[in-house]
Amino acid sequence: MGRGKIEIKRIENPTNRQVTYSKRRGGIIKKAKELTVLCDAEVSLIMFSSTGKFSEYCSPSTSTKKIYDRYQQVSETNLWDTHYEENGFFLVLQKMQRDLGNLKEESNRLRKLIRQKMGEDINELKYKELRDLEQNLEEWVKRIRDKKNHLVTNQTETCKKRIKNLEEQNKMMRHMMEEDEAERGLEDDGDYESQLALGVRNTHLFAYRMRPAEGNIHDRGYGLNDLRLG
Structure with missing residues (x-):
């Protein structure tokens, strides 16, 4: 089988x-x-x-x-034709090479543009290119100036607010000092009047104590005179 x-x-x-x-x-x-x-x-x-x-x-x-x-x-x-490498490695490699070439060209173009904006490599430019470059520079200068003025304005407003706050704090402190000095003045006047009244009372007391003594001396003097006459 x-x-x-x-x-x-x-x-x-x-x-x-x-x-x-x-x-x-x-x-x-x-x-x-x-x-x-x-x-x-x-x-x-x-x-x-x-x-x-x-x-x-x-x-x-x-x-x-x-x-x-x-x-x-x-x-x-x-x-290596695209018909055979449509999804292959070499197709990816070629695309990467093309992208790299495009990036290099773009990098060179930007470098050249930067040099031209710095005033370099402008001899080869034509009239229209020079005019466009001038307009772009004027626009950038305007943007920079506007930004600078905006910053200056903000800083000025900030300084004004700080100065105003300091003035208000100074005014408040001066008011507090005046009130404190006024209270201290009242206390000093009260102490002086108290001391003055105490001094007056002591004087009266001293005078009161001296009167009996003066009377004794007078009596003693009067007795002596009486003896002399006798």
Whole structure:
């Protein structure tokens, strides 16, 4: 009984699919090596699994690049044309190179423009370019002047507010000092009047005490006179 024909279709089970790929890959590489040794052929293999794993083989007597170059010569096909590299690495590389070139041109243009605004490299400018440059400079000067005046105005208003606050604080402090001096003046006058009244009372007291003494002395004097007359 003969062996039945196996239907070739996608293996649905991921594990079985990966095992089958590993076995078939090994078999293909083995066949490529046999062709290289037995037939002196130049073989190049590039394989990617469904998971993105990369595998390759190339005959020891050559390289992958040499085989691709020979393919282009024989088939008269440009592998690096956008038709073949639409989503490839070389397309991305070319786009990056174009972007880099555009950025360099823009950088040179801006550098030149800055030098012209500084008054350099203006000899090669035409009349219209010089007029446009002059208008731009005048507009920038106006913007700078307006910005400067705005800052000066803000600073002036701020200084006025500070001065006004200081004047109000000074006025308040002077008022407080005047009230304090007035209170101190009243207290000093009251103390002086109290001391003056006390001094007057002491004088009367002293006079009152001295009167009996003066009377005794007078009496004593009068007695002496009486004795002398006798």
